Amino acid sequence: MTESFFHPAILFIAGAFLIPLLWGKVQKVYLLIIPAIAFLVCIGASQGTYGVYHFLGNEIIIAKVDKLSLVFSYVFTIMAFIGMMYGLHVKDAGQHVSAYLYIGGALGVTFAGDYFTLFLFWEIMAFSSAYLVFAQRESAAVKAGFRYILVHIAGGVLLLGGIILHYAETGSILFGPIEHSGSLAFYCIMTGFILNAAVPPLHAWLADAYPEATVTGAVFMCAFTTKTAVYVLVRAFPGTEILVWLGVIMALYGVVYAVLENDCRRLLAYHIVSQVGYMVAGVGMGTYMTLNGSVSHAFSHILYKALLFMGAGAVIQMTGKRKLTELGGLYRTMPVTLTLYMIGGFAISAFPLFSGFVSKSMVVAGAAADHRPIVALLLTMASAGTFLHTGLKLPYYMFFGKDSGLRPKEPPMNMLIAMGIAAFLCIAIGVVPGQLYRVLPYPVHFEPYTGDHVTSALGILMFTALGFFLLLKKLDPEPTISADTDWFYRKGALVFMWFARKPVGAWEGFITEITNTAIMPFIYAVARIGFWIDKNIVDKAVNGIAGIIMSLSAGVRRVQSGQLQHYAVGMVLGIMVIIFIFSMIVRG
Amino acid sequence: MLEKIINFIGDAKNAKTNRIIFYIILVVVFASDFFVDREHAHYIWDKIPGWGAFYGFISCVLIIVVSKFLGHQGKLMKKEDYYD
Numbered sequence: 001m002t003e004s005f006f007h008p009a010i011l012f013i014a015g016a017f018l019i020p021l022l023w024g025k026v027q028k029v030y031l032l033i034i035p036a037i038a039f040l041v042c043i044g045a046s047q048g049t050y051g052v053y054h055f056l057g058n059e060i061i062i063a064k065v066d067k068l069s070l071v072f073s074y075v076f077t078i079m080a081f082i083g084m085m086y087g088l089h090v091k092d093a094g095q096h097v098s099a100y101l102y103i104g105g106a107l108g109v110t111f112a113g114d115y116f117t118l119f120l121f122w123e124i125m126a127f128s129s130a131y132l133v134f135a136q137r138e139s140a141a142v143k144a145g146f147r148y149i150l151v152h153i154a155g156g157v158l159l160l161g162g163i164i165l166h167y168a169e170t171g172s173i174l175f176g177p178i179e180h181s182g183s184l185a186f187y188c189i190m191t192g193f194i195l196n197a198a199v200p201p202l203h204a205w206l207a208d209a210y211p212e213a214t215v216t217g218a219v220f221m222c223a224f225t226t227k228t229a230v231y232v233l234v235r236a237f238p239g240t241e242i243l244v245w246l247g248v249i250m251a252l253y254g255v256v257y258a259v260l261e262n263d264c265r266r267l268l269a270y271h272i273v274s275q276v277g278y279m280v281a282g283v284g285m286g287t288y289m290t291l292n293g294s295v296s297h298a299f300s301h302i303l304y305k306a307l308l309f310m311g312a313g314a315v316i317q318m319t320g321k322r323k324l325t326e327l328g329g330l331y332r333t334m335p336v337t338l339t340l341y342m343i344g345g346f347a348i349s350a351f352p353l354f355s356g357f358v359s360k361s362m363v364v365a366g367a368a369a370d371h372r373p374i375v376a377l378l379l380t381m382a383s384a385g386t387f388l389h390t391g392l393k394l395p396y397y398m399f400f401g402k403d404s405g406l407r408p409k410e411p412p413m414n415m416l417i418a419m420g421i422a423a424f425l426c427i428a429i430g431v432v433p434g435q436l437y438r439v440l441p442y443p444v445h446f447e448p449y450t451g452d453h454v455t456s457a458l459g460i461l462m463f464t465a466l467g468f469f470l471l472l473k474k475l476d477p478e479p480t481i482s483a484d485t486d487w488f489y490r491k492g493a494l495v496f497m498w499f500a501r502k503p504v505g506a507w508e509g510f511i512t513e514i515t516n517t518a519i520m521p522f523i524y525a526v527a528r529i530g531f532w533i534d535k536n537i538v539d540k541a542v543n544g545i546a547g548i549i550m551s552l553s554a555g556v557r558r559v560q561s562g563q564l565q566h567y568a569v570g571m572v573l574g575i576m577v578i579i580f581i582f583s584m585i586v587r588g
Numbered sequence: 589m590l591e592k593i594i595n596f597i598g599d600a601k602n603a604k605t606n607r608i609i610f611y612i613i614l615v616v617v618f619a620s621d622f623f624v625d626r627e628h629a630h631y632i633w634d635k636i637p638g639w640g641a642f643y644g645f646i647s648c649v650l651i652i653v654v655s656k657f658l659g660h661q662g663k664l665m666k667k668e669d670y671y672d
Binding site for chain 2: 332369373478482
């Protein structure tokens, strides 16, 4: 192996520790320059296997570089740059450090050649991202952060269990396609992965934690966790039938909850669930076209979803409000934010000339080509729902609708620049999809811009808009929250605490009472008897035996007089006794 | 320029003009679907002109009605202090 490869995760993970030592402009330049270098490293990386070690008789591959890992590394490093630009005004170095570790973790997973390395970086991601929630420093955020980390620990444990079982079965920890054996190892690893992909019913952590994170932290979170999960699913579980249907359910599930949602970032979080549904379904179908679709959709999703989160974050930053019921009429003072947000909205809704159109349609067309009409129809329906919420409902109630009287300024320039870069890429991918198609893992034979595809997509979207305006009154946001599967562990925790306080507490009191009134006096009585026995019987017996032994020893001492005649008498007596015993036995 | 367009759209005075523009766009989109080549269509519905418009509208209404039904009748929507 003559080629060398510099692992970009090192740049971020080692680089994170320098951040607190830098300040002012130097720190800002540093925050931007590391992602830029990492991007160039990924662009220049040549395919191959690097960092092969033998550890406890197993082969460890720190980095496996191929087309699939490279395409994810490109978008992760681009996103790192955009996210850092967006968060440049943040003074909290801890947030920058955890964002760096988080990005490093994602890149580590992307290049991991074995499960050991993968798991290590997987956990780095879980813990570093949790800090982005904690850093909000409000009670609700801290609680959501704890739920987030607990759910991810549970997922990590399942993954680790699966890895160990997989190793026991196959004797290998190399990371690659897993045989569809339906074994416990298969399901454990898959569950660990789909928890991070936010597949219902294991998705509630996402809608719970992301809206509570800091404005800049949420931008990183929406980009990395679910998309690394898509990457590992593409790598390990292509063609797993159950994922097709889980993906379709996801796509519609997110859409349904988004209708009910009042918190702007929670609405967007539910649309992550919906959009990742397309990717998961694409993995499940497992054809070259749908796998390419999953990867390309992950690529464009990272950019447009970050753009949407940045837009909503800018509004939260400038108004301090996040509920649609409290917002409205912001178009007057935030037209640039609105425009950039709408570019993200058009991209996620798959408008022609925007990135979603050239990536999402690959999955849907792949489903049609794979003879799955129902899947294609349901995914198209979810597509209408996407435009309904992120393209119409959210911007309508945030920027138009009822005037809230708020007159916030545009956000700081660095935030606008970051959004501008993301918006530019959303349009660039949509207009010139060839460059994205070239970096996909499999050869692409797909032309998104056919006449019927464009007109039918526009038909779906514009008549969704008609439906929206006709039913506008029904869609007015309501000041509520929605019960989701986190109900089970949030209410479950309350039941647990009630159980601990009430039945267990009462039982403990009862036991204490019985102990005090009945058992303790009995034990004291027994102890007193024991003490009396000890004092009067045991001690006396011990003293008595000791006395006997002492007098015996005194006697024995006297026997050893040192005079020969005494010993002679003793010998004669002894011999006589022996003869006596001997004669008795022989006679008998 | 952009600001002007946005202010025009947002201003309540222009609601009627906005609506007319919107309807014109709908007509153009619907009509254009009748003039495109459908050789690559996989399924029977893909061959029907105007299918996208019909399916988009039905999907939108269905999603709103079903979600709101689940939210209100299915008791998914809770008061904001539900977990406190």
